[in-house]
Amino acid sequence: MNWDDLSRMVKDEKKAGNSVVSLIDKLHLERNCMTLLLANNLDEMDNDEKTLPVDKVEVDLALSAHANVQRWYELKKKQESK
Numbered sequence: 001m002n003w004d005d006l007s008r009m010v011k012d013e014k015k016a017g018n019s020v021v022s023l024i025d026k027l028h029l030e031r032n033c034m035t036l037l038l039a040n041n042l043d044e045m046d047n048d049e050k051t052l053p054v055d056k057v058e059v060d061l062a063l064s065a066h067a068n069v070q071r072w073y074e075l076k077k078k079q080e081s082k
Contacts, residue, residue, distance in 0.1 A: 003027075010027065022037075033059060033060050033061060034058070034061065035056050036059055037054045037056060038054055039055065
């Protein structure tokens, strides 16, 4: 599948209300990344809490979930030390 088809498919799924695809903020396929909209404990939140701002987290598609989390915490730790 080429990038244009994938981008179109993501847009179509967002319009259809796909809850997983709705977590995707932007695709950066030329860099092999995407930005996800993440919040803590979505399952435990009520509807009012789900309208609160979420964190935008860039995920490297070449890395595992564990490696992405490790990279994210390292970046956060560096920012907090500055």
